Amino acid sequence: MASTVSILERLGFRKASGVSEAGWWRTLIVGIVSLVYFTPVLFIIFTAFKPQTQALDVPPRLVPTTLFGLIPDKYAFVPTIENFGSVFSRVMTPGGSPEATGFDRFFFNSVAISSVSVFLALIIGTLAAYGFSRFPLKGNDTYLFIILTTRMLPAIVVIIPVILMFRVVGLSGSYVGITLLYTAFNLAFTIWMMKSFFDELSPDVEDAARIDGSSEPRVFFKVCLPQVVAGLAATFVFGLILTWNEFLFALLLTGPDTRTVPVAMNQAVSSGGRGTDWTLLASIETLFLIPVFLVTFFLQDHLLRGVTFGTVKR
Amino acid sequence: MSTIEVKSITKKYGDFTAVREASLAVKAGEVVCLLGPSGCGKTTTLRMIAGLERATEGDVIIAGKRMNELSPEKRNIAMVFQFYALYPALSVGDNIAMPLHFEKLSKEDTAKRVNKVAKILHLTEVLERMPGQVSEGEKQRIAVARAIVRDPNCFLFDEPLSRLDVELRHSMRGQIKEVLSNLSKATVIVTHDQLEALTMADRIAIMKDGMIEQVGTPHEVFAKPANVFVASFIGTPQMNLMEADLKSFGKGVADVTLAGSKVEMAADPAVSTLKPSKVMIGIRPRAFTTHDKAGHDTIHAQAELIEPMGAETLIHARTKTGGDIRVVVQRDKRVKIGEILHLKPDPKQTHFFGENGKAVRS
Numbered sequence: 137m138a139s140t141v142s143i144l145e146r147l148g149f150r151k152a153s154g155v156s157e158a159g160w161w162r163t164l165i166v167g168i169v170s171l172v173y174f175t176p177v178l179f180i181i182f183t184a185f186k187p188q189t190q191a192l193d194v195p196p197r198l199v200p201t202t203l204f205g206l207i208p209d210k211y212a213f214v215p216t217i218e219n220f221g222s223v224f225s226r227v228m229t230p231g232g233s234p235e236a237t238g239f240d241r242f243f244f245n246s247v248a249i250s251s252v253s254v255f256l257a258l259i260i261g262t263l264a265a266y267g268f269s270r271f272p273l274k275g276n277d278t279y280l281f282i283i284l285t286t287r288m289l290p291a292i293v294v295i296i297p298v299i300l301m302f303r304v305v306g307l308s309g310s311y312v313g314i315t316l317l318y319t320a321f322n323l324a325f326t327i328w329m330m331k332s333f334f335d336e337l338s339p340d341v342e343d344a345a346r347i348d349g350s351s352e353p354r355v356f357f358k359v360c361l362p363q364v365v366a367g368l369a370a371t372f373v374f375g376l377i378l379t380w381n382e383f384l385f386a387l388l389l390t391g392p393d394t395r396t397v398p399v400a401m402n403q404a405v406s407s408g409g410r411g412t413d414w415t416l417l418a419s420i421e422t423l424f425l426i427p428v429f430l431v432t433f434f435l436q437d438h439l440l441r442g443v444t445f446g447t448v449k450r
Numbered sequence: 451m452s453t454i455e456v457k458s459i460t461k462k463y464g465d466f467t468a469v470r471e472a473s474l475a476v477k478a479g480e481v482v483c484l485l486g487p488s489g490c491g492k493t494t495t496l497r498m499i500a501g502l503e504r505a506t507e508g509d510v511i512i513a514g515k516r517m518n519e520l521s522p523e524k525r526n527i528a529m530v531f532q533f534y535a536l537y538p539a540l541s542v543g544d545n546i547a548m549p550l551h552f553e554k555l556s557k558e559d560t561a562k563r564v565n566k567v568a569k570i571l572h573l574t575e576v577l578e579r580m581p582g583q584v585s586e587g588e589k590q591r592i593a594v595a596r597a598i599v600r601d602p603n604c605f606l607f608d609e610p611l612s613r614l615d616v617e618l619r620h621s622m623r624g625q626i627k628e629v630l631s632n633l634s635k636a637t638v639i640v641t642h643d644q645l646e647a648l649t650m651a652d653r654i655a656i657m658k659d660g661m662i663e664q665v666g667t668p669h670e671v672f673a674k675p676a677n678v679f680v681a682s683f684i685g686t687p688q689m690n691l692m693e694a695d696l697k698s699f700g701k702g703v704a705d706v707t708l709a710g711s712k713v714e715m716a717a718d719p720a721v722s723t724l725k726p727s728k729v730m731i732g733i734r735p736r737a738f739t740t741h742d743k744a745g746h747d748t749i750h751a752q753a754e755l756i757e758p759m760g761a762e763t764l765i766h767a768r769t770k771t772g773g774d775i776r777v778v779v780q781r782d783k784r785v786k787i788g789e790i791l792h793l794k795p796d797p798k799q800t801h802f803f804g805e806n807g808k809a810v811r812s
Contacts (some may be wrong), residue, residue: 340535343502346522347529348596349552362539 183418185215191414219419242400245425249311249396250379258372259327266356269334287324291384299388301446309391317385322375333367369438373431380428397424452478454604454637459508461494468494470660476592478545478663479634483647486657492640496606499638501525513603522752528597532609534589536581543577546595567595569627579806580644587618604636611646623649641756644684656680678807681732687776694731696724710770711749720812730803735776737799741792751775753785767791
């Protein structure tokens with residue numbers, strides 16, 4: 137078995153056997169649709185490498201190379217990594233010298249806040265989901281419904297009470313505050329997702345483990361959890377994306393030190409009074425994409441199984 | 451000592467009583483089958499023995515110890531589930547090793563024991579595979595291997611063969627019986643298949659609506675059913691159960707009107723305790739002999755449907771009162787549709803049931 141898995145596949149690349157199975161036409165159609173979806177992302181990534189003066193050229197400069205003269209000069213641009221440097225350090229006041237923008241800090245904030253909150257939600261939510269699935273209480277469905285209602289309202293509706301509560305408790309602008317808030321928000325999603333995964337498992341297997349001499353905690357950790365790894369991965373990635381991109385709460389509840397990237401991005405781009413710096417925005421976005429992209433990439437196999445779980449008869 | 455004793459256990463789910471005062475004792479080395487139609491409470495009884503369900507009333511005693519309050523992992527029992535319940539994330543070998551892992555046995559000893567049972571059950575080749583990659587029959591053997599790999603107080607099987615095809619079922623029945631006979635532990639097997647019960651069990655407990663109707667050896671439950679339900683449940687083709695008028699009883703001969711025919715038949719002396727009244731008479735389809743002429747001890751019937759079964763032929767015949775009667779005759783006995791049969795029941799294989807449905811026997 138192990139020898140047939142190439143290094144590429146181990147890294148997460150899929151086998152390229154898809155074309156022969158699906159046929160060229162279908163592959164082409166899927167390719168075109170994918171390109172349409174991916175174009176905005178690609179455009180942003182390319183913009184991040186454009187010289188500032190060429191960012192808004194019409195017609196747009198589409199590719200970073202002339203391909204040895206094949207593509208007319210006006211469609212090509214000369215890639216630069218200058219913009220990435222200015223994400224972290226640039227001239228902030230006209231005529232001044234370059235200063236640190238604090239973006240290293242904001243990236244750290246984003247990573248720390250979202251990963252901690254998603255992990256916390258995953259731990260608490262998985263335990264809760266197991267409980268809801270295996271040891272139903274009277275009115276189980278009511279509790280589950282109440283948990284879901286926390287996600288029924290748009291964030292903007294609950295933002296005022298949340299701000300007031302945070303003021304009173306003194307959590308405004310702190311790491312703990314925003315992390316707990318995100319944890320609470322992710323919990324509803326995590327519990328519902330994980331409950332459906334636990335519901336799918338055969339209770340017989342757990343009974344077998346009990347008979348085989350396993351205590352309740354071991355039934356959970358040794359028997360149930362290994363069966364829902366796909367679910368954990370899917371829930372983790374979805375939660376991470378939601379949290380990573382969250383803007384509104386972060387805008388209102390983080391302080392200068394605890395600011396996350398989406399908020400910082402907004403402020404970096406709109407400050408300075410010289411209009412929008414599109415290449416700066418594009419390079420922040422490109423950097424912002426990388427962590428989520430990596431996580432998704434390495435969990436993609438689990439993710440696929442997780443998303444199709446229950447919809448496909450095993 | 452490996453024994454199981456169940457003392458009038460009852461299981462209630464709200465108002466519904468799944469098992470009512472069931473009592474059963476299984477000796478060491480004995481195989482007892484719980485047999486009954488679906489929903490009769492046999493699996494619930496098994497799960498109560500295992501500790502997966504708590505008995506509402508009554509006691510569960512395993513190896514001489516009352517175990518009502520003990521959780522399953524502390525009862526030291528092995529159970530094979532209907533759907534095998536293999537751990538999907540573990541290889542076959544790890545599946546079998548799991549109970550030993552929980553017992554904290556050393557790695558070498560575990561490997562030794564796993565290899566030993568794998569050999570007994572012909573699983574050596576698939577030890578490395580995942581449960582999803584083995585056949586249905588192998589899954590079944592893995593489940594059995596996982597049960598016998600350690601040294602439990604007793605074995606419990608929940609419909610162990612129901613998912614196998616006919617041929618596999620046949621061979622697994624023999625294999626399980628062989629494995630069990632070498633272990634000399636108390637064993638309870640739940641099944642709805644009477645053939646499985648008759649072939650594998652030392653004793654059979656027949657359940658209906660949460661109650662144990664009769665406990666006995668395969669021979670006893672077949673030859674001496676305790677009541678109408680057991681009589682109808684055991685044996686294929688099903689026993690003929692006919693209402694009859696008991697006119698009188700004297701000198702070992704009962705005078706009855708059966709299916710429109712006046713019949714004198716030898717009967718158990720205990721039949722004399724029945725008042726002349728409506729009784730139920732049960733006769734196995736193989737307990738008839740056919741005669742050319744009507745006699746004082748024959749039943750009149752007309753052949754209506756003929757089903758050759760190979761060595762024997764099953765005849766559905768219509769009695770004078772319109773009732774259906776099943777008769778099995780040897781293959782060489784030719785019967786035509788519409789032919790009048792004079793059936794003489796074998797008195798030794800004729801069962802009288804009183805108005806309460808209980809068999810009347812001395």
